[in-house]
Amino acid sequence: MYLFFDTETGGLTPDFSLLTLSAIVTDKDFNIVRVHDFDPGLYVAVKHLNYVTHPRAMAVNKIDLAHNNEHGFSVQETAELFEAFVKEGAAATGCRRLTPAGHNVPFDMRFMQHWVMKPDKWDTYFTYHFFDTCASARLFAAANKLPGGCSLDNLRKVFGIDTGTAHNAENDNLATIAIAKELVALVNQPGVSAPDSAKR
Numbered sequence: 001m002y003l004f005f006d007t008e009t010g011g012l013t014p015d016f017s018l019l020t021l022s023a024i025v026t027d028k029d030f031n032i033v034r035v036h037d038f039d040p041g042l043y044v045a046v047k048h049l050n051y052v053t054h055p056r057a058m059a060v061n062k063i064d065l066a067h068n069n070e071h072g073f074s075v076q077e078t079a080e081l082f083e084a085f086v087k088e089g090a091a092a093t094g095c096r097r098l099t100p101a102g103h104n105v106p107f108d109m110r111f112m113q114h115w116v117m118k119p120d121k122w123d124t125y126f127t128y129h130f131f132d133t134c135a136s137a138r139l140f141a142a143a144n145k146l147p148g149g150c151s152l153d154n155l156r157k158v159f160g161i162d163t164g165t166a167h168n169a170e171n172d173n174l175a176t177i178a179i180a181k182e183l184v185a186l187v188n189q190p191g192v193s194a195p196d197s198a199k200r
Contacts, residue, residue, distance in 0.1 A: 001025065001026065001027055001028060001033070001089075001090075001093035001094075001095045001098055001099065002025070002026045002027075002028075002030070002098060002099045002100075002101040002131060003023055003024070003025055003086065003089060003098040003099070003100060003101060003126070004022075004023070004024045004025075004026060004041075004101045004102050004173050004176055004177050004180075005021065005022060005023045005024075005100065005101075005102050005108055005112065005173065006021070006022045006102055006103070006108060006169045006170075006172045006173040006176065007019075007020065007021045007022075007108045007111050007112065007169055008020040008021075008061040008063060008167065008168070008169045009057060009061075009111055010051060010052055010053030010054060010057055010058070011052070011053060011054040011057045012054075012057070013110075014110050014111050014114035014115065015052065016052050016053060016054060016057065017046070017048050017051045017052045017053060018046050018075075018078075018111050018112075018114075018115040018116070019045070019046055019051075019053075019061065019063050019065075019068060020043070020044065020045050020046065020061075020063065020068075020168075020169045021042075021043070021044050021046070021078070021082070021112070021116070021169055022041060022042065022043050022169040022170040022172070022173040023041050023042040023043075023082060023085055023086070023089075023173075024040050024041030024042075024173055024174070024177065025041065025089035025092065025093060025098070026101075026177060027093065029181075030177050030180045030181050030184070032177065033089065033092050033093055034092075035085060035088050035089045035092050036085070036088050038085065040170075040174065041085075041170075041173070042081060042082065042085040043169065043170045044072070044073055044078050044081060044082070045063075045067065045068045045071055045072035045073070046068065046072055046073060046074075046075060046078050046115070047068045047069050047072035047073065047074060048068075048075065051065055053065075060167050061167045061168075062167070075115055075116075078115070078116055079115075079116045079117060082112075082116050082117060083117065083121075083125075086098065086125045086126075087125075090125065097124075097125055097126055097127050098125065098126055098127070099126070099127045099129065099130060099131055100126050100127070100130040100131070101130060101131040101132070101133075101176075101180070102130075102131075102132065102133070102173070102176055103132070103133045103134045103152050103172070103175075103176040103179070104132065104134040105130045105131075105132040105134075106132075109130075131180070133155070133176050133179045133180050133183060134150045134152075135150075136180075136183050137150035137155055137179070137183065138150040140183065140186060145186060146158060146186075152166070152172060152175060152176065152179075153166060155175075155179050155182075156175055156179075159178070159179060159182045161175050161178045161179065161182075163175045163178065
């Protein structure tokens with residue numbers, strides 16, 4: 001089972017602040033699994049004593065830091081919320097460890113492991129391999145099965161997915177789950193199958 005996650009950040013490297021995160025559990029078919037009372041999943045605005053941000057990043061995500069200060073959770077509280085959510089998600093799906101999933105997973109994972117859950121603890125809750133819609137879409141694009149690039153904005157347009165304003169962690173996470181379903185549907189189209197040697 002999967003834990004799809006997405007972040008909005010103050011810049012491109014983890015020395016910039018983590019500002020928001022979304023985490024959503026799904027089953028093997030990418031259907032959302034309800035965890036506790038979270039709908040569709042965990043969404044957290046993160047507050048910092050001192051924000052480290054880049055103007056270009058803030059122009060993209062349009063996050064109001066005053067809102068984070070008023071309604072957000074501290075880094076420690078965010079870490080505790082995330083761990084509790086992951087534990088309940090694993091229990092709800094009957095899995096010992098969840099598979100990390102998202103769009104450009106390595107980017108978000110770097111921020112998550114820096115700010116929210118250190119790598120040693122991460123490895124107790126998550127599998128080593130992950131599912132990445134960006135990498136999957138890049139393969140389809142290389143095979144001329146998808147027009148344009150593998151950006152989330154492009155894939156939203158290609159598949160006609162509207163989950164709300166882009167560059168919002170929860171909206172982007174929901175879009176990624178919908179894209180995952182569309183990519184699997186592409187694989188399952190008639191005439192697309194594994195080589196005979198792989199079926200033996």
